[in-house]
Amino acid sequence: MDILNILVVGLLLGGIYGLVSIGLNLIFGVIRIVNFAHGELVMLGMYGAYLAYATLGLDPYIAVLLVVPALFVVGIIVHRLVLQPLHAESNMQIFATFGLLIILQNAVLAITRGEGFSVPSKVAGFTFGVGDIRVTVSRLVIFLALTATAIALHLFLKRTLIGKSIRAVTQDRQAARLMGINVERTFTITFGIGSALAGLAGVLLSPIYTLSPGIGGNFILAAFAVVVLGGLGSVAGAYFGGMIVGLVEAFAGFYIDPELKQAIWFLIFLVVLIVRPTGLFGQVGAEEVGFREQN
Amino acid sequence: MRGAMAALCGIVLAAGAASAQQTLRIGAINPYSGPLALYGDEVARGYQLAVDEKNSRGGVLGRKVELVRGDAANPQQGIAAVDQLVTRDNVDVFIGTYISAVSNAASDAALRHNKLYWDTNAVAAELTERKLPNFIRVGPNASIFADTSVRAMVEMIAPGLNKQPKDLSVWIEHEDSIYGKSIADIQKKLLEGKGVKVLGQGAHNFRAADLTDVVLRTKRANPDVWLLTGYTPDGNLLLKTSREQGFKPPVILMVGTGDTPETLEALGPEFLEGVFVVSYPRPDISEQFGPGASAYLAAYRKAYNRDPIAPQSLTAYTGMRILLETIEAAGSTEVEKVRAAAAKMDKPLNSYPSGFGVKFDDKFQNTRAIFTVIQWQGGKQVTVFPPEARGSGGSLKNTPRKQ
Numbered sequence: 001m002d003i004l005n006i007l008v009v010g011l012l013l014g015g016i017y018g019l020v021s022i023g024l025n026l027i028f029g030v031i032r033i034v035n036f037a038h039g040e041l042v043m044l045g046m047y048g049a050y051l052a053y054a055t056l057g058l059d060p061y062i063a064v065l066l067v068v069p070a071l072f073v074v075g076i077i078v079h080r081l082v083l084q085p086l087h088a089e090s091n092m093q094i095f096a097t098f099g100l101l102i103i104l105q106n107a108v109l110a111i112t113r114g115e116g117f118s119v120p121s122k123v124a125g126f127t128f129g130v131g132d133i134r135v136t137v138s139r140l141v142i143f144l145a146l147t148a149t150a151i152a153l154h155l156f157l158k159r160t161l162i163g164k165s166i167r168a169v170t171q172d173r174q175a176a177r178l179m180g181i182n183v184e185r186t187f188t189i190t191f192g193i194g195s196a197l198a199g200l201a202g203v204l205l206s207p208i209y210t211l212s213p214g215i216g217g218n219f220i221l222a223a224f225a226v227v228v229l230g231g232l233g234s235v236a237g238a239y240f241g242g243m244i245v246g247l248v249e250a251f252a253g254f255y256i257d258p259e260l261k262q263a264i265w266f267l268i269f270l271v272v273l274i275v276r277p278t279g280l281f282g283q284v285g286a287e288e289v290g291f292r293e294q295n
Numbered sequence: 296m297r298g299a300m301a302a303l304c305g306i307v308l309a310a311g312a313a314s315a316q317q318t319l320r321i322g323a324i325n326p327y328s329g330p331l332a333l334y335g336d337e338v339a340r341g342y343q344l345a346v347d348e349k350n351s352r353g354g355v356l357g358r359k360v361e362l363v364r365g366d367a368a369n370p371q372q373g374i375a376a377v378d379q380l381v382t383r384d385n386v387d388v389f390i391g392t393y394i395s396a397v398s399n400a401a402s403d404a405a406l407r408h409n410k411l412y413w414d415t416n417a418v419a420a421e422l423t424e425r426k427l428p429n430f431i432r433v434g435p436n437a438s439i440f441a442d443t444s445v446r447a448m449v450e451m452i453a454p455g456l457n458k459q460p461k462d463l464s465v466w467i468e469h470e471d472s473i474y475g476k477s478i479a480d481i482q483k484k485l486l487e488g489k490g491v492k493v494l495g496q497g498a499h500n501f502r503a504a505d506l507t508d509v510v511l512r513t514k515r516a517n518p519d520v521w522l523l524t525g526y527t528p529d530g531n532l533l534l535k536t537s538r539e540q541g542f543k544p545p546v547i548l549m550v551g552t553g554d555t556p557e558t559l560e561a562l563g564p565e566f567l568e569g570v571f572v573v574s575y576p577r578p579d580i581s582e583q584f585g586p587g588a589s590a591y592l593a594a595y596r597k598a599y600n601r602d603p604i605a606p607q608s609l610t611a612y613t614g615m616r617i618l619l620e621t622i623e624a625a626g627s628t629e630v631e632k633v634r635a636a637a638a639k640m641d642k643p644l645n646s647y648p649s650g651f652g653v654k655f656d657d658k659f660q661n662t663r664a665i666f667t668v669i670q671w672q673g674g675k676q677v678t679v680f681p682p683e684a685r686g687s688g689g690s691l692k693n694t695p696r697k698q
Contacts (some may be wrong), residue, residue: 002515009507016504114330116527116557127539136539210531210561214330218502253508259471259498261508 002254005132010250011243012135015143016205018242020219021226022149022235023197029233030170030190033083033093037100038223039216041195045071045202046211047108049119059121061141064203068196075195079188087184101216108213117211124207138207145204149197150239157235166190170233221262225269231282240281244268319358319628321346321618322380324391324401326368331394337604338393338416339364341611344594345619355619356626367392370400377404387628388413390618393607395419395474402430411630415614416607420477423660429630431637431655433614435575435664437474440524441481443666444550444573447680448520449489451668452546452571455694456519461490466518466544468509468533470525471498478524478550494518501529507536514542524550531561538566545695547571554669554676555605564674569693575606576649576667577678584684587648613649634659650684670694 024038045067052063082100086092124138157163168176169186177183209215222245230241245265253261272279323342325335339362346360354360363384365376373392380386389405392398393416402412402422406429414422414432418440423432449460456463467482469475479496486493494516499509510533513521521537521544523530530553537543547570552558554572576585578592591612595603603609617640622628625636637655644652644663652663668680672692678684679691 002511005511009511013505013507109330113336114333116531116561118531118557118561120560125535125538127541129541134540208532208535210528210557212330212528215528218504222504249505250508253505254511258503258506258509258512259500262500 002132005134006250006254007247008133008135010247012139012143012246013250014243014246015139015146016201016208016242017219017222017226017245018239019142019146019149019201019204020198021223021230021242022146022153022238023194023201024223025227025230025233025235025238026153026197027191027194028227030166031083031187032090033097035194036094036097036220037078037104038194038198039218039220040101040104041071041074041198041216042202042205042219043108043211043213043216044074044104045199046119046206046209046215047112047117047202048199049203049206050117050211053119059123060119060203060206061121061123064200067203068199071199071202072192072196074199075192076188078195079191083191084184084188087187105213105216112213114213119206119211121207138204142204145200146239146242149200150235154235162186162189222265225265227279229269229272229279231279234279234281237279237281241279244280317358319355319360319622320363320384320386321360321615322363322365322377322384322386322389324365324367324373324376324380324389324397325393326397327364327366329368331368334393334605334607335366335368337608338611340595340599340603341608341613342390342415342615344591344598344608345612345615347598348594348616349619355622360619365389365401367397367401368394370396373397373399373401374404377401377408377410381405381408381410386410388618388622388633390415390615392417395422398422399425402427405429409630411628411633413614413618415611415618419474423658426658428634431634431659433617433651433653433661433664434610435666436660437478438481439664439666440550440573441478441485443668443680444522444548445482445485445489447571447573447668448486448491448522448548451680451682451691452520452548452694455691456545458519461492463520464492464494464518465520465522466494466513466516467496467522468513468524469496469498470501470529472501475501475524482522482524499525499529499533501526503529503532505536506532507540509533510536510540510542513537513544514540518544520544520546520548522548522550523553525552527552527555527557531558534558534562534566534570538562543696547696548573548668550574559671559674564671567671568673569691569696570671571668571679572671572676573666573668575610576665576684577606577669577676578603578609578648579676579686580650580667580678580684581686584645584681585648585650586645588650591648609649613647613651616647617651617653 027035048067049060049063052058082096083093126137157167165181165186173183226241226245230237248265249261252264323339325338326332327335346362365380367373367376388411390413395417398414398417405412412430415434418437420437453460453463467479469479483493549572554574578588580588621637625632640653642653646652654663656662667678667684669676670679
């Protein structure tokens with residue numbers, strides 16, 4: 001019976017990693033920016049949920065309606081004010097996101113003095129189970145939200161005009177520009193969507209954790225592993241990459257040693273990089289595009 | 296009359312000049328910015344209360360005492376803060392520090408300036424093992440953490456479960472840095488010495504995104520007592536996960552953290568009911584156990600308009616009081632004289648508001664510094680161990696745990 005529960009634990013944990021990674025993967029895949037501040041955007045989503053609770057008394061599952069649009073706007077502003085002016089120098093963009101990380105962490109620190117907040121929810125802690133299998137609402141919601149988000153994002157990229165322009169820019173920004181696509185605007189929208197997804201992750205994670213300004217760092221390493229494992233810019237990659245990391249961690253932690261679990265999934269990460277550098281679901285050659293043409 | 300006025304003016308002028316020249320300056324090294332600032336501030340509040348109290352009674356050696364803060368969140372900053380406080384602010388002695396790594400570096404730096412480093416709140420056992428000639432620790436260390444947790448288990452928890460120590464089983468869980476590991480290793484040795492069955496010793500990273508594996512492994516081992524040493528985020532996550540996974544050990548005993556509002560908000564009073572925490576003595580201890588504890592609480596509330604954020608400030612307050620007494624006994628702030636006076640001090644347990652006594656060993660670790668154990672009861676932290684520290688009517692609740 002243990003093994004079934006571990007399977008469920010691993011899948012639900014995969015939901016957490018997938019949700020944190022999906023926005024990062026979009027930004028990474030489309031704009032080719034390694035967004036070091038992604039964990040801090042997740043952190044902002046968490047504190048957004050806390051703010052909505054502290055001022056309006058909202059449950060995080062309602063606050064999501066406010067925080068996600070707010071993070072979309074934050075993403076748009078950050079891209080326009082910080083990243084777009086540096087578009088000619090991609091290395092500087094990476095440094096800029098690192099600077100953003102430090103600013104966001106310290107701003108929240110200055111406001112909260114580092115006190116560990118909790119966001120209460122009426123429903124998040126409810127647990128149900130069959131036999132030894134235990135499922136908590138907060139983790140189930142994250143899993144369902146990730147699945148819904150992945151499908152919606154897939155349809156958005158496939159069916160809508162903006163989605164098509166994002167895919168075109170991903171494949172070849174030079175050609176996209178020649179076809180009349182506004183590359184800069186596409187980037188800004190993409191960054192906004194990626195930030196909104198980070199906000200979604202933050203709000204839904206907030207009932208599980210004790211909030212601290214540095215909490216984004218707890219997820220970011222795993223998120224980068226998921227992105228590279230799954231494949232740059234691939235929605236399915238973030239989804240299944242998250243599941244793989246979650247399952248490996250749950251099984252390795254339970255059957256081998258909780259201390260070694262990170263080492264084990266980074267071992268898998270290295271093997272994938274060597275055998276299939278584009279990731280499991282990435283387009284062959286996609287990992288090189290960013291360096292091949294920076295206009 | 297005129298003569299009397301002139302004489303009075305003369306005295307006032309002289310006193311003013313004296314206090315300006317001879318203020319006794321104490322450099323307080325702690326993190327006052329960054330993620331560790333909350334407790335750094337809290338410790339400094341304890342120092343300040345002791346200083347204010349002394350100044351209202353005429354100061355030390357006829358000198359007014361002034362606290363000068365040196366902000367240090369890591370060892371490099373600790374060294375820089377000490378250098379700056381000596382050269383710019385002319386401090387006479389140093390006091391600190393609730394981060395052991397900072398205490399380590401800063402006390403070393405203070406030695407180069409031949410200044411005393413009086414430690415009140417760092418717990419790493421190694422600090423006094425260095426035998427630095429300027430280092431004195433008046434507060435409890437990590438091995439006292441381990442010792443108190445084991446004594447509470449054998450003397451209070453085993454009887455509470457109607458068991459002999461040899462029938463008691465324990466899982467030792469700790470965060471995987473030197474802090475958690477050093478405490479866990481001593482716990483294991485002491486418990487096995489008492490015949491208690493140690494079912495396993497597990498380690499985890501305090502920043503891990505998930506600790507379900509840790510909880511399930513412990514659940515499989517099925518211990519009577521779940522002994523947890525870590526920080527606030529991982530402690531909260533472990534308790535939440537145990538609730539989700541239906542892991543209900545008869546006793547949960549936490550070490551170091553878990554006794555603050557941060558844990559109460561995360562878990563709620565119903566779940567916490569009956570959880571034990573080994574931590575710094577709290578102001579609710581009985582007056583016989585900690586004479587002056589309630590006066591301290593009143594002074595804190597008056598000065599800061601709230602209850603203490605964490606119990607560390609009471610230990611800091613007590614540590615500063617003992618420092619000022621020792622300086623008075625030495626008649627000086629020179630390292631050798633203070634040390635000689637400290638070596639002669641002999642106060643029985645329960646002499647100070649935190650329940651401390653004073654008797655230094657040859658490494659200048661205070662052997663009469665203590666931790667106490669609280670139990671969460673109705674959303675409040677109630678001191679339950681040692682038994683003589685309990686306020687009136689204190690007894691164990693929800694032991695063994697029902698929910």
